[in-house]
Amino acid sequence: MHARRFAASITLLLSNHRIHASNSEDADTLTSNLIQWVRGSGGFVSDKIAFRHINDDPTAPRGVFAVQDIDDGETLAIIPWDLIIKSPERAAGKVHDRWSHDDCGVIEETLKAMTASEDDITPYGKYLLSQPLNYTVGFWTEAGQDLFVRLTGGILYENNTLPPTDIDDQLIWEFEKVCDGDVTDPMNVQAAMLVRARSDYEYMVPIYDMFNHDNGKYNIQHKFNPYTSPLEETGYGVITTRKINAGEELYNSYNRCNICDGYFDWFGTPEVFQHYGFVENYPQRWLFDLARVKVELTAQDDGQVKVKFLVPPSKRGIDVLSKELLRLNDFANKYQHKSYAELGMRGLEWNSMWEYYDAIYAALTYITESTEPLVDDVWALGDDWWVQEGTTKEGEDDHTVRKTSGDEL
Ligand SMILES: *[C@@H]1O[C@H](CO)[C@@H](O)[C@H](O)[C@H]1NC(C)=O
Ligand SMILES: *[C@@H]1O[C@H](CO)[C@@H](O)[C@H](O)[C@H]1NC(C)=O
Numbered sequence: 001m002h003a004r005r006f007a008a009s010i011t012l013l014l015s016n017h018r019i020h021a022s023n024s025e026d027a028d029t030l031t032s033n034l035i036q037w038v039r040g041s042g043g044f045v046s047d048k049i050a051f052r053h054i055n056d057d058p059t060a061p062r063g064v065f066a067v068q069d070i071d072d073g074e075t076l077a078i079i080p081w082d083l084i085i086k087s088p089e090r091a092a093g094k095v096h097d098r099w100s101h102d103d104c105g106v107i108e109e110t111l112k113a114m115t116a117s118e119d120d121i122t123p124y125g126k127y128l129l130s131q132p133l134n135y136t137v138g139f140w141t142e143a144g145q146d147l148f149v150r151l152t153g154g155i156l157y158e159n160n161t162l163p164p165t166d167i168d169d170q171l172i173w174e175f176e177k178v179c180d181g182d183v184t185d186p187m188n189v190q191a192a193m194l195v196r197a198r199s200d201y202e203y204m205v206p207i208y209d210m211f212n213h214d215n216g217k218y219n220i221q222h223k224f225n226p227y228t229s230p231l232e233e234t235g236y237g238v239i240t241t242r243k244i245n246a247g248e249e250l251y252n253s254y255n256r257c258n259i260c261d262g263y264f265d266w267f268g269t270p271e272v273f274q275h276y277g278f279v280e281n282y283p284q285r286w287l288f289d290l291a292r293v294k295v296e297l298t299a300q301d302d303g304q305v306k307v308k309f310l311v312p313p314s315k316r317g318i319d320v321l322s323k324e325l326l327r328l329n330d331f332a333n334k335y336q337h338k339s340y341a342e343l344g345m346r347g348l349e350w351n352s353m354w355e356y357y358d359a360i361y362a363a364l365t366y367i368t369e370s371t372e373p374l375v376d377d378v379w380a381l382g383d384d385w386w387v388q389e390g391t392t393k394e395g396e397d398d399h400t401v402r403k404t405s406g407d408e409l
Contacts, residue, residue, distance in 0.1 A: 017165065027062065028052075029129055033123040034206055045207060046070070049250065062267045063212045063249045070244040075223060077207045081237040083124065084203035086108045093232075102194070103171070104179030106202050107226040111191035113204075117214075124206040128194055133186070135348060136277040138169025139193045143344035148353050151331055151360075153324065161290055162324060162360060163270035183243035197276050201226045201259075205236050211252040213276070216283050218253040219244060225259050261295075267384065269359060277352065279359040286363050287386055291324075292378040294386050295367055305362070307370045311385060315374040318367070325364045332357065344393070 031051045038045050050067045054060040070076070087105020112127035121129075135142060137148055145167060146156045157168075175181035175192045182188045198209045203226060211220060211359035223237025244250065253260065254276060255267045269283030272278070294310040309327025335343075340350035378385050 015368075027130065030123065030127045031210075034127050037123040038077070038079060038207055041080055041083055043080045043083060043207075045074065046074070046076045048074075048212070049076055050170050051210060054249070060281060061212070062210075064210055065243075066244045066246050066248050068246045072240055072241055072243045074240050076220065076238045076240065076250065078234075078238075079207055079332055080221075081232045081235055083122075083206055084236060086202060086233070103174070103202065106199060106204060106313065107175055107179065107181065107188075107192050107195050110195055110204055111188060115187060119370055121324075127206070128204075132192060132348060133188075133190055134193060135165045136169065136193055136197050137274055137349075137352070138172065138196075139189065140217075140349045141228060141345050144346060144349035144353070147343060147345060148207070148349075148356075151328070151353060151357055153327060163268075163289070164274040164285060165270075165289070167274060169193075169196060176399070182248050192221070203231075203236070208236055208238055211238070211250055212256045212282050212339060213272070213278075214251040215253050215256055216281065217249070217251045218254055218256065219248075220250050221258040227259060227397075246278075269363070271287060273356050273359075279355050284359070284363065284368075288367075289323060289386075291320040292381075292385050293317045293367060295363070297363060297366060305366050307372070309370075309372055309387060311378055312375050313367075313370075314376045314378050316376065316379065318374060321364050322368050325361070326355070328361050328364070 003186070011252060035045045035051075048066060048068050048070050050065050053062050064076075085106060087103070089105055110128065113122060114129050116122070116125055130369065137145065140148065148167060149156045149160050152160040152162040152164070152167075160167075172183055172189065172192050175188070176183045181192065183192075195204065198204060200208060219241050221241050223239045224231065224234045226236065240250070245275050255272060266287060268287055269280055270286065272280045275343060282297055282305060284297045285295070286297070287294045289312075292311065293313055296308045296310060298306050298308065300306055336354075340347050342352075
């Protein structure tokens with residue numbers, strides 16, 4: 001119904017994977033203030049859930065957990081419209097086809113929420129302020145981005161070989177060009193990044209944005225479709241999709257949720273990393289355009305990772321990926337003993353980069369060691385080789401995977 005080009009690219013939010021509040025009591029206080037605020041403003045947060053560290057380990061990421069059994073379809077939270085950060089246009093009930101109005105608006109409102117005076121700042125504003133700075137790759141230092149692009153086999157601002165195909169975060173440039181935003185101001189930049197990494201549709205939604213992502217364990221969903229519901233009346237709801245036992249973590253899916261149409265097919269592990277700043281657990285999806293390889297990796301009960309080729313692999317494709325593995329070995333040999341400081345990047349970027357390295361290295365290893373029969377059929381296909389009949393729900397311009405032509409190499 002909408003031209004969803006940009007909205008789709010900001011859909012869905014990020015988790016607490018990257019919250020490293022300097023001390024966890026601060027984060028606990030921020031969270032409990034946030035919950036009290038939602039409850040005291042006409043919203044609902046179930047007392048059957050708790051926001052805490054995974055395994056109660058203070059060094060582990062935080063997540064949302066069931067503290068007692070929860071029924072299938074039970075409501076976990078309702079966030080009233082007034083507490084959701086949205087553009088003034090949307091607040092006034094206007095819907096624009098052009099993404100920029102809403103996106104400028106939501107970034108500006110997020111900035112206002114974060115920079116309000118001590119008397120006016122909301123618990124959500126404080127919570128957003130506590131998030132790590134510039135944590136997605138498009139917002140890293142130039143040195144950090146440069147090294148990341150080398151990892152992917154390319155040169156910053158020029159090219160790369162392995163996904164994600166383009167680490168540049170266009171939101172920041174659109175924020176500058178279309179919104180006249182000040183991209184030299186760190187707080188403006190942080191607001192834009194948080195909108196990229198945490199917004200759902202054109203909304204910044206407290207509480208909702210605290211559920212971690214896992215496509216294998218996804219057990220919550222939207223109660224109301226934000227694309228079609230009168231959220232002014234309903235607020236923003238989160239419900240379970242199955243019965244949950246006490247102690248289980250509650251997970252969202254940031255790309256395969258019940259409203260994630262445009263993201264479903266092509267948006268995989270590299271894109272999750274690029275947009276949200278973390279490496280997802282298995283199942284993972286990888287599209288390697290240069291090799292015309294598209295896979296789903298799943299962890300089995302015995303811990304083994306299984307490779308499911310979504311398009312039959314070719315010898316040429318596997319050879320290309322084997323070479324990439326060797327290149328990645330060289331990359332690690334060259335850089336792993338250096339320090340991030342001597343390279344001019346931040347510790348957060350360095351750790352995040354190696355986390356991605358490990359993930360892509362593992363993926364390439366599983367793929368190249370697979371015993372799947374090799375056939376050349378994929379090279380006879382057109383640029384849409386990766387589209388599987390019946391599995392893609394791609395909108396007309398959502399796919400940003402770099403296309404290769406069969407006879408290019
Ligand atoms: C990237 O660009 C550089 C310089 O233009 C070139 O030497 C290199 O081969 C290119 N790499 C890829 C993967 O296209
Ligand atoms: C975040 O990025 C902005 C814009 O590049 C920069 O001004 C700011 O210093 C960065 N902050 C950190 C902590 O890297």
